[in-house]
Amino acid sequence: MNDTRAKPLTTHLTLRHLRMVVAIVEEGNLVRAAKRLNMTQSAVTKALQEIEALTRAHLFDRTNRGVVPTLFGTTLADHARLVLAQLAHAEEHLADLRDGKGGRVAIGTLLAASAELLPKAIAQLRRERPKLVVKVVEGMDDVLIPALKAGDLDLVIGRLSERRETMSLSQEVLTADFASVVARRGHPLTRRKNVSLAELTKWEWILPPPETNMRRQIDITFMEEGLDPPVHAVDSVSLLTNRQLLLSADYLGVFPAQVARQEAALGGIVILPVALRATAGLIGITTRADMRLSPAAEVFLQTLRTVAAELA
Numbered sequence: 001m002n003d004t005r006a007k008p009l010t011t012h013l014t015l016r017h018l019r020m021v022v023a024i025v026e027e028g029n030l031v032r033a034a035k036r037l038n039m040t041q042s043a044v045t046k047a048l049q050e051i052e053a054l055t056r057a058h059l060f061d062r063t064n065r066g067v068v069p070t071l072f073g074t075t076l077a078d079h080a081r082l083v084l085a086q087l088a089h090a091e092e093h094l095a096d097l098r099d100g101k102g103g104r105v106a107i108g109t110l111l112a113a114s115a116e117l118l119p120k121a122i123a124q125l126r127r128e129r130p131k132l133v134v135k136v137v138e139g140m141d142d143v144l145i146p147a148l149k150a151g152d153l154d155l156v157i158g159r160l161s162e163r164r165e166t167m168s169l170s171q172e173v174l175t176a177d178f179a180s181v182v183a184r185r186g187h188p189l190t191r192r193k194n195v196s197l198a199e200l201t202k203w204e205w206i207l208p209p210p211e212t213n214m215r216r217q218i219d220i221t222f223m224e225e226g227l228d229p230p231v232h233a234v235d236s237v238s239l240l241t242n243r244q245l246l247l248s249a250d251y252l253g254v255f256p257a258q259v260a261r262q263e264a265a266l267g268g269i270v271i272l273p274v275a276l277r278a279t280a281g282l283i284g285i286t287t288r289a290d291m292r293l294s295p296a297a298e299v300f301l302q303t304l305r306t307v308a309a310e311l312a
Contacts, residue, residue, distance in 0.1 A: 009055065021076055021080050028066045028068070030048075057073075105154050105155075106137070108138075110140065111239060111259060116262055117175075124307060148287070156285070159213065178279050183269070203231075205254070206252070230252070254276070258311075285301065
């Protein structure tokens, strides 16, 4: 027998309540949350009391700066974001079924896929579905994966990290990848036919941050040869910043192979004749294992597979 009295959240908690919890967590202040929701502060306070009564939990602690979510508040906000994201997906799914050529896809991208694979896939798909809206968010795993889990992104494309959680995520390999050492045209090392790892350690580098998988692989490459890892002058994953720094001075940098080839084709950057063997990896797609993709996202996924096969 179903006892609805034992499930107050499923019977009495509303979308208004969910939006309010998310707003309070993100704003950290009842006044700002009320303004964001176009409500009065007293209405927000009253609704929060209703939510705490329904959850039978204390959701926020008051401080002199505002409010801080308790473990209960953080947990409810995480679930609220997922519910709201799923409803947004449902709305897009229904619109896509009505229209057939529209829809919306939110993609997170790491540097390895942003130079060639992703732009080609977007261009190809929009030729077929001109009404499709594509949102691209560039970043690192520590930003993109939480956004994927929260339902803010449909998928993440880039280097597959060995450290990603596999319980809640699904990964699909698209192509192999490795890192190339690059420098500006005119750098002293670009005149060499062969360059050793030992020679590379004499120069300052622009490298990915220490917490990235690529950085760990670069360090391993040198340590396996009995060498200290490169001296880094700048930690950066910004392609635009890295390119300009490389062009302005005799730095060395590391780009994923696809990015390096594209930059070299433009003429300002040269790929040095040296291999970073430990940087071999895989480019692929990461999705949430428990989330069904919208029709638009499914079509985009197939387009990525096709373009990756063409580039291989």
